[in-house]
Amino acid sequence: MPYDDQTGRDIDHYVKGATISYGYLITSPAIFEKYKNGITRQKVESLFKEKLFEFEKAVKKSIKVNLTHNEYDALVILCYNIGSHAEGFPTSSVVKIINDALNGSLDDSWKAWRISQNKINSGLVKRRQKELNVYHRDSYIRVD
Incomplete structure:
Protein backbone atom coordinates (compact mmCIF):
# COMPACT_ATOMS: atom_id res chain seq x y z
CA MET A 1 0.00 0.00 0.00
CA PRO A 2 1.15 3.56 -0.56
CA TYR A 3 2.30 5.39 2.53
CA ASP A 4 3.14 8.92 3.57
CA ASP A 5 6.92 9.12 3.80
CA GLN A 6 6.59 11.75 6.54
CA THR A 7 4.51 9.62 8.89
CA GLY A 8 4.95 6.05 7.65
CA ARG A 9 1.16 5.66 7.67
CA ASP A 10 -0.78 4.06 4.83
CA ILE A 11 -2.65 6.55 2.68
CA ASP A 12 -5.66 6.29 0.39
CA HIS A 13 -5.16 9.55 -1.52
CA TYR A 14 -2.22 11.39 -3.05
CA VAL A 15 -0.09 13.58 -0.80
CA LYS A 16 3.33 15.08 -1.37
CA GLY A 17 5.72 12.41 -0.18
CA ALA A 18 3.47 9.52 -1.18
CA THR A 19 5.67 6.45 -1.42
CA ILE A 20 5.40 2.75 -2.21
CA SER A 21 7.77 -0.18 -2.12
CA TYR A 22 11.34 0.55 -1.01
CA GLY A 23 11.07 4.31 -0.93
CA TYR A 24 9.73 4.68 -4.48
CA LEU A 25 8.38 8.24 -4.55
CA ILE A 26 4.99 8.64 -6.20
CA THR A 27 5.31 11.96 -7.98
CA SER A 28 1.75 12.72 -9.11
CA PRO A 29 -1.90 11.92 -8.44
CA ALA A 30 -2.03 10.02 -11.75
CA ILE A 31 0.79 7.70 -10.67
CA PHE A 32 -0.84 7.35 -7.25
CA GLU A 33 -3.98 6.03 -8.96
CA LYS A 34 -1.86 3.32 -10.56
CA TYR A 35 -0.49 2.16 -7.20
CA LYS A 36 -3.31 3.07 -4.76
CA ASN A 37 -4.37 -0.54 -4.20
CA GLY A 38 -0.84 -1.76 -3.58
CA ILE A 39 1.51 -3.75 -5.75
CA THR A 40 2.72 -7.32 -6.00
CA ARG A 41 6.03 -8.49 -4.55
CA GLN A 42 7.23 -8.91 -8.15
CA LYS A 43 6.40 -5.25 -8.89
CA VAL A 44 8.18 -4.17 -5.67
CA GLU A 45 11.35 -5.89 -6.84
CA SER A 46 10.94 -4.59 -10.38
CA LEU A 47 10.58 -0.95 -9.24
CA PHE A 48 13.56 -1.31 -6.93
Whole structure:
Protein backbone atom coordinates (compact mmCIF):
# COMPACT_ATOMS: atom_id res chain seq x y z
CA MET A 1 0.00 0.00 0.00
CA PRO A 2 1.15 3.56 -0.56
CA TYR A 3 2.30 5.39 2.53
CA ASP A 4 3.14 8.92 3.57
CA ASP A 5 6.92 9.12 3.80
CA GLN A 6 6.59 11.75 6.54
CA THR A 7 4.51 9.62 8.89
CA GLY A 8 4.95 6.05 7.65
CA ARG A 9 1.16 5.66 7.67
CA ASP A 10 -0.78 4.06 4.83
CA ILE A 11 -2.65 6.55 2.68
CA ASP A 12 -5.66 6.29 0.39
CA HIS A 13 -5.16 9.55 -1.52
CA TYR A 14 -2.22 11.39 -3.05
CA VAL A 15 -0.09 13.58 -0.80
CA LYS A 16 3.33 15.08 -1.37
CA GLY A 17 5.72 12.41 -0.18
CA ALA A 18 3.47 9.52 -1.18
CA THR A 19 5.67 6.45 -1.42
CA ILE A 20 5.40 2.75 -2.21
CA SER A 21 7.77 -0.18 -2.12
CA TYR A 22 11.34 0.55 -1.01
CA GLY A 23 11.07 4.31 -0.93
CA TYR A 24 9.73 4.68 -4.48
CA LEU A 25 8.38 8.24 -4.55
CA ILE A 26 4.99 8.64 -6.20
CA THR A 27 5.31 11.96 -7.98
CA SER A 28 1.75 12.72 -9.11
CA PRO A 29 -1.90 11.92 -8.44
CA ALA A 30 -2.03 10.02 -11.75
CA ILE A 31 0.79 7.70 -10.67
CA PHE A 32 -0.84 7.35 -7.25
CA GLU A 33 -3.98 6.03 -8.96
CA LYS A 34 -1.86 3.32 -10.56
CA TYR A 35 -0.49 2.16 -7.20
CA LYS A 36 -3.31 3.07 -4.76
CA ASN A 37 -4.37 -0.54 -4.20
CA GLY A 38 -0.84 -1.76 -3.58
CA ILE A 39 1.51 -3.75 -5.75
CA THR A 40 2.72 -7.32 -6.00
CA ARG A 41 6.03 -8.49 -4.55
CA GLN A 42 7.23 -8.91 -8.15
CA LYS A 43 6.40 -5.25 -8.89
CA VAL A 44 8.18 -4.17 -5.67
CA GLU A 45 11.35 -5.89 -6.84
CA SER A 46 10.94 -4.59 -10.38
CA LEU A 47 10.58 -0.95 -9.24
CA PHE A 48 13.56 -1.31 -6.93
CA LYS A 49 15.86 -2.79 -9.58
CA GLU A 50 14.70 -0.25 -12.16
CA LYS A 51 15.61 2.66 -9.89
CA LEU A 52 18.71 1.13 -8.31
CA PHE A 53 20.69 1.22 -11.58
CA GLU A 54 20.25 5.01 -11.74
CA PHE A 55 21.79 5.47 -8.28
CA GLU A 56 24.63 3.01 -8.81
CA LYS A 57 25.51 4.90 -11.98
CA ALA A 58 25.46 8.25 -10.13
CA VAL A 59 27.82 6.95 -7.43
CA LYS A 60 30.23 5.49 -9.98
CA LYS A 61 30.23 8.74 -11.95
CA SER A 62 30.53 11.06 -8.91
CA ILE A 63 33.12 9.29 -6.76
CA LYS A 64 36.69 9.55 -8.03
CA VAL A 65 38.46 7.46 -5.37
CA ASN A 66 38.54 3.74 -4.66
CA LEU A 67 35.86 2.52 -2.29
CA THR A 68 35.40 -0.59 -0.24
CA HIS A 69 32.27 -2.61 -0.93
CA ASN A 70 30.52 -1.32 2.19
CA GLU A 71 31.45 2.31 1.40
CA TYR A 72 30.00 1.89 -2.09
CA ASP A 73 26.84 0.28 -0.69
CA ALA A 74 26.31 3.10 1.80
CA LEU A 75 26.79 5.74 -0.88
CA VAL A 76 24.27 4.03 -3.18
CA ILE A 77 21.78 3.92 -0.30
CA LEU A 78 22.35 7.62 0.40
CA CYS A 79 22.05 8.50 -3.29
CA TYR A 80 18.83 6.46 -3.54
CA ASN A 81 17.40 8.55 -0.75
CA ILE A 82 18.65 12.06 -1.61
CA GLY A 83 18.52 11.73 -5.38
CA SER A 84 20.87 11.49 -8.30
CA HIS A 85 19.77 14.87 -9.68
CA ALA A 86 22.14 17.83 -9.76
CA GLU A 87 20.96 19.23 -6.40
CA GLY A 88 21.32 15.86 -4.70
CA PHE A 89 24.12 13.36 -4.48
CA PRO A 90 26.52 14.47 -7.26
CA THR A 91 27.07 17.97 -5.86
CA SER A 92 26.72 17.11 -2.19
CA SER A 93 29.39 17.93 0.37
CA VAL A 94 29.54 14.17 1.05
CA VAL A 95 30.85 13.56 -2.47
CA LYS A 96 33.23 16.51 -2.28
CA ILE A 97 34.70 15.35 1.05
CA ILE A 98 35.15 11.77 -0.16
CA ASN A 99 36.82 13.02 -3.34
CA ASP A 100 39.08 15.21 -1.18
CA ALA A 101 37.75 18.35 -2.86
CA LEU A 102 36.41 19.81 0.40
CA ASN A 103 37.63 19.81 3.97
CA GLY A 104 35.06 18.95 6.56
CA SER A 105 33.43 16.21 8.54
CA LEU A 106 32.04 13.42 6.41
CA ASP A 107 29.68 12.38 9.19
CA ASP A 108 28.32 15.90 9.69
CA SER A 109 27.82 16.36 5.95
CA TRP A 110 26.10 12.99 5.69
CA LYS A 111 23.83 13.71 8.66
CA ALA A 112 22.84 17.08 7.18
CA TRP A 113 20.51 15.15 4.84
CA ARG A 114 17.87 14.80 7.56
CA ILE A 115 15.35 17.40 6.43
CA SER A 116 12.15 16.59 4.60
CA GLN A 117 9.49 19.14 3.72
CA ASN A 118 11.46 21.81 5.61
CA LYS A 119 11.54 19.86 8.90
CA ILE A 120 14.06 17.61 10.60
CA ASN A 121 12.67 14.13 10.18
CA SER A 122 13.51 11.67 12.97
CA GLY A 123 13.26 8.78 10.51
CA LEU A 124 15.92 10.40 8.33
CA VAL A 125 18.14 11.00 11.35
CA LYS A 126 18.01 7.26 12.07
CA ARG A 127 18.48 6.37 8.39
CA ARG A 128 21.60 8.51 8.08
CA GLN A 129 23.13 6.81 11.14
CA LYS A 130 22.38 3.37 9.69
CA GLU A 131 24.05 4.39 6.42
CA LEU A 132 27.10 5.64 8.28
CA ASN A 133 27.25 2.33 10.15
CA VAL A 134 27.43 0.59 6.77
CA TYR A 135 30.02 3.06 5.47
CA HIS A 136 32.37 3.06 8.47
CA ARG A 137 31.76 -0.28 10.16
CA ASP A 138 30.55 -2.62 7.41
CA SER A 139 27.49 -3.07 9.65
CA TYR A 140 24.33 -3.94 7.81
CA ILE A 141 22.42 -4.77 10.99
CA ARG A 142 19.07 -3.06 11.25
CA VAL A 143 18.84 -1.14 14.49
CA ASP A 144 15.62 0.77 15.26
